[in-house]
Every structure is written in structure tokens, then in C-alpha cells.
Amino acid sequence: MDNNVNFDPMTGQPVNQQPVYQQPVVDETVGVGEWMLTTLLCCIPIVNIVLMFVWSFSNNTKPSKKNWARAALIWVAIVLVLYIILIAVFGAAIASSLY
Numbered sequence: 001m002d003n004n005v006n007f008d009p010m011t012g013q014p015v016n017q018q019p020v021y022q023q024p025v026v027d028e029t030v031g032v033g034e035w036m037l038t039t040l041l042c043c044i045p046i047v048n049i050v051l052m053f054v055w056s057f058s059n060n061t062k063p064s065k066k067n068w069a070r071a072a073l074i075w076v077a078i079v080l081v082l083y084i085i086l087i088a089v090f091g092a093a094i095a096s097s098l099y
Contacts, residue, residue: 030061038065049076093098 005013006015030038042048055061 028064030062034065051076052076 003053007013008015033091041051052069055065056073061069
């Protein structure tokens with residue numbers, strides 16, 4: 001008797017099982033050329049921020065590039081907040097020294 005055959009507990013008859021279909025593995029790595037183009041485009045002011053948002057929220061972007069763009073946007077937000085705090089602190093110090 002085959003040990004791989006499952007039986008229905010109600011009828012005792014063998015249960016026919018469909019083979020499990022597995023999705024083929026798709027290689028979605030970002031190549032060196034694409035990273036070079038990405039780095040070049042990120043050197044252009046304003047374009048870099050727009051592209052970061054496009055890459056972060058687009059469904060057609062590869063996962064590694066999407067995660068990188070999201071991390072870069074988080075860093076931009078952190079640095080922007082720190083700049084605002086520093087400007088406020090130094091602005092207050094300069095303003096208080098004038099009086």
C-alpha cells in the first residue's frame with residue numbers, strides 16, 4: 001500500500017489531491033547599469049525628489065530600488081527637520097543678541 005495516499009475518514013476511499021503549483025522565482029535584482037543611472041539622476045536637483053517619490057510608490061519599481069528610495073526619503077525628512085530646528089535655534093540666538 002502507498003504511504004503517500006490520503007484517505008477520506010468518512011468513506012475510507014483514497015482522496016485525489018492536485019499537485020501544488022509553485023510560482024517560478026523571478027529575479028528582480030537591480031543591475032549595476034540601472035544603479036549608475038539612478039545615482040546620476042539623483043544628482044539633479046528637484047528631479048531627484050520627484051523620482052524618489054515615483055520609485056517609492058510605483059508598483060512597477062523593483063523591490064530593492066523601492067526600499068532604497070523609501071529609505072532615502074526618510075533620510076531627507078530627518079535632515080530637513082534637523083535643519084529647521086538648527087535655523088530656529090540660531091535665529092533665536094541671533095535675534096536675542098540684537099536686543
